Amino acid sequence: MAERPGEFELIARYFRPLASDPGAFGLVDDVAVYAPPHGEDLVLKADLIAEGIHFLPEDPPEAIAAKALRVNLSDLAGKGATPVGYLMSIALREDWTEDWIRAFADGLAADQQRFGVTLFGGDTNRAAGGLTVSISAFGLVPAGGVIRRSGAAPGDVVFVSGTVGDSALGLRVRLGTIDAMPAGKATDHLLDRYLYPQPRTELAPVLRRFATASLDVSDGLVGDFAHLCRASRVGGEIDAAAVPLSAGARALVANDRTAMATILAGGDDYEILAAVPEPDAEQYAEEAAEAGVPVTRIGRIVEGEGPPVVRDAEGDVLTLQGTSHVHF
C-alpha cells in the first residue's frame, strides 16, 4: 500500500481548501465561530450516513460525499432555511486510500459551490467497522420564520416537488429486486437519483411565503405525510394518480405491480411536501416553477386526526403494507 498521509496532513491537504469562511480559521484551531446576521434564526440539523445502511461500499466517493451533505441540506430546504455551512465528522475504514479521500473532497467541493455552503470544522478518525459520515448543517431563516410540520389546516392543498419514488426504485433496480426493464436513460435516471439526492434549496424562500407546514420526504411520501398530519392534528388525502412520476418510474409501474408501493412508501426522495392554503395554491406553483422547482398538487388536508388516505383514480382507498422506510 502506498504511504498514506497522517491525520493533520490529510486535513491540510483535502479539507482545509473546503473551509473558506474566516470563522473556520482554516481548520487550524479547535473550533469555528459564526454569528448569524441580526434578525435571523439559526436552523440546525444533524444526519449521519453509514456504509451498508445508507450507501453501498462500492458507491463512488463523490456520491457518498454528496449524499452525506445533501440529506442535511434537504432538511434545511424543507423548513424554509437557506444553507450556510456544516461540520463533518468522518470515521474512515481501515483500508482508506488517499485517492478515495481526494475524490470524496472533490465531491464536497462541487456541492459547496452548487449549494453555497462551506465547511466549518469537524473530525477525522479511523473506524473499527465501516465508513461513517456524520454532518451537522446549519442555515438561516428570518426570526420566527422556520416552517414547522404543524400548521396545516383543513382545506390546504398538498403539493410535492419533482418526482416521487425514483430513488427507492433505483435501489431496487440496483439490488435486482424488481422486474427488469431495459437499460437506458430512464433507468440511469433512477440509479442517479439513488446516488445523488437533489435538495430543493431554491424552494426555501417560496415555502416561507406560502407553506403552512412542510418537510422533506426522506422516510417515504405516505409516511412523511403522516408525520405532517400528526403534528398538525389533521387528516390528509393523496390521489395516487396525481403523484408525479419520472419516465423510468412510469415504465416500472407498467411492468411490476409492486412498483407503486415502493413509490408511495419507499423513501429517500428528498422532495418537499408542503401544505398551502387553497387561495395561494396557484401562486405557490407559479413561484416554485420560477425558482426552478416544479411542484404538483397531490392531495389535500382534511378534518379529523389520522394517517392520510391514499385513493386510486376511481376514488377507492389503497392499502399499503408499511408506509415508511426507516433507516434503522
Added chain:
Amino acid sequence: MAERPGEFELIARYFRPLASDPGAFGLVDDVAVYAPPHGEDLVLKADLIAEGIHFLPEDPPEAIAAKALRVNLSDLAGKGATPVGYLMSIALREDWTEDWIRAFADGLAADQQRFGVTLFGGDTNRAAGGLTVSISAFGLVPAGGVIRRSGAAPGDVVFVSGTVGDSALGLRVRLGTIDAMPAGKATDHLLDRYLYPQPRTELAPVLRRFATASLDVSDGLVGDFAHLCRASRVGGEIDAAAVPLSAGARALVANDRTAMATILAGGDDYEILAAVPEPDAEQYAEEAAEAGVPVTRIGRIVEGEGPPVVRDAEGDVLTLQGTSHVHF
C-alpha cells in the same frame, strides 16, 4: 432477545426528555432553531468517538455518553466558550438493547444538568460495524472573544489545569502495558479519568480575561503545546518537574520509567493549556482557583519558532519519541 422499540419510539422514550429547549421542538420536527443573544458569537465544534478507537466495547454506556459529550465541551472550554447545546448522531451496533440506551440517555441527562446544556436534535441509526457517537456542540463567547491557538507572545507564562497524564496512564493500567501498582484509590482515579474526561467549563470566563492563547489537551501535553507554538509563531519551554501529577501518576512514575513519557505525550487529558502574560499570571491562577479549577505554571513562551523544549529538574533537555497521541 426482548422486543426492541422502533426508531421513533426510541427517540420519544429516551432522547425527547433531553431536549428541553423550546427550539428543539421536542425532537418532533426535522430541525432545531437557535438564535444567539445579540453581541455573542456562536462557537462550533464537532467530535466523533468510535468503539475500539476512543472507548472499549465493554465500557459503561453512561461513560460512553459522557465521553462523547465531554470531549466537545472540553474544546469549547479551551476556547473560552460557555456551552449551550448539542446535536447527536448515533450509529448503534446490531445487538443494541433498550437497557443500554436507557443507561446511555441517563448518562447524557446527568451531564446536561452538570454542564448546563441540552440536546437540540440528531439522528439515530443502525451501524454495520461498531458503535459511533458523533456530537456537534455549540457555545457562546462575547463577539470577537474566542481565544485562538495563536496570540501567545514571548515572556508569557504557560499554565495547565488539573493534573496531566491520568487518563493515558489509566488506559495503560487497564490494558496491562505498565508495571503493576497496587489496586486502590490512586489507581481508581486513573481509570476514572480515562472513562470520564472532566471538561473545564468553569475556567472559560477566566481564560477570556487573561489568556493570549489556549486549547484543551487532547492529543498530549507536548503535542498540543507544539500546536499552540506553531499557531503563535513562537517557541516554548516545559519544566517536566513542574507538570502537576496526581498521587496515582506519581506512584507510577516512581515505579516505571516509561510513565513520564506517557504523561507528557499520552493525550486524552482534557485539561486546559493557556499562555498568560507574566504580569497577569498570579491573578489568573487566583481567579482560576476561585472558579474551582487549580492551574499550575509549567513553562513559558520564548522567542523563535519551533516545537517546545522539555527540561528535567537539572535543566537538561528531555527527548520524547512521539509527542502526540493521534486518534487515527
